[in-house]
Amino acid sequence: KQEVTQIPAALSVPEGENLVLNCSFTDSAIYNLQWFRQDPGKGLTSLLLIQSSQREQTSGRLNASLDKSSGRSTLYIAASQPGDSATYLCAVEETSGSRLTFGEGTQLTVNP
Amino acid sequence: EAGVAQSPRYKIIEKRQSVAFWCNPISGHATLYWYQQILGQGPKLLIQFQNNGVVDDSQLPKDRFSAERLKGVDSTLKIQPAKLEDSAVYLCASSPPALDYEQYFGPGTRLTVT
Numbered sequence: 001k002q003e004v005t006q007i008p009a010a011l012s013v014p015e016g017e018n019l020v021l022n023c024s025f026t027d028s029a030i031y032n033l034q035w036f037r038q039d040p041g042k043g044l045t046s047l048l049l050i051q052s053s054q055r056e057q058t059s060g061r062l063n064a065s066l067d068k069s070s071g072r073s074t075l076y077i078a079a080s081q082p083g084d085s086a087t088y089l090c091a092v093e094e095t096s097g098s099r100l101t102f103g104e105g106t107q108l109t110v111n112p
Numbered sequence: 113e114a115g116v117a118q119s120p121r122y123k124i125i126e127k128r129q130s131v132a133f134w135c136n137p138i139s140g141h142a143t144l145y146w147y148q149q150i151l152g153q154g155p156k157l158l159i160q161f162q163n164n165g166v167v168d169d170s171q172l173p174k175d176r177f178s179a180e181r182l183k184g185v186d187s188t189l190k191i192q193p194a195k196l197e198d199s200a201v202y203l204c205a206s207s208p209p210a211l212d213y214e215q216y217f218g219p220g221t222r223l224t225v226t
Contacts, residue, residue, distance in 0.1 A: 004154070
């Protein structure tokens with residue numbers, strides 16, 4: 001059974017810092033991995049999707065890497081801003097069209 | 113492009129009552145998902161539809177939860193009777209019929225069972 005773990009559970013940083021969120025998964029046979037952002041009371045917004053054959057994806061100040069063999073992914077946020085404050089969720093999809101298995105998320109607070 | 117629509121946004125009921133949630137996916141999206149997100153946890157899949165058919169309902173508590181997707185478009189999720197532990201956000205997501213797709217999520221329905 002696939003299990004996804006995210007570390008840390010919560011993170012508070014001053015504005016401008018670069019930071020790394022970690023995600024690990026127990027079964028390396030995945031189809032893809034996604035990082036989502038969730039604001040309080042809102043649904044999930046997809047940030048980056050990495051296919052199993054890819055090593056990383058970038059979007060603006062966000063960079064996500066995937067090391068399938070070790071069962072790990074990291075989300076790097078450069079020059080953090082207060083508007084980045086949210087919960088960040090990592091999810092894996094084991095086969096095309098199957099369910100997403102989510103981690104419990106990292107709650108990020110960026111202080112002005 | 114309109115996003116995934118869900119209603120109601122909030123619902124408070126007493127235990128043993130019934131409740132229903134509605135989801136309208138993005139136009140043309142063949143796959144529809146219902147997830148349950150308990151406070152402090154990641155979402156967990158309850159049921160997945162491909163057009164009208166159920167693909168995965170292995171984590172759906174079938175003694176109290178039911179879902180349907182009429183005509184392969186809108187979907188309803190029902191809980192009857194509700195328990196305290198059903199308090200959660202119920203998220204609907206949809207994805208297009210393509211190989212390298214991603215799931216698009218609605219705003220969710222926050223259910224409180226008292």
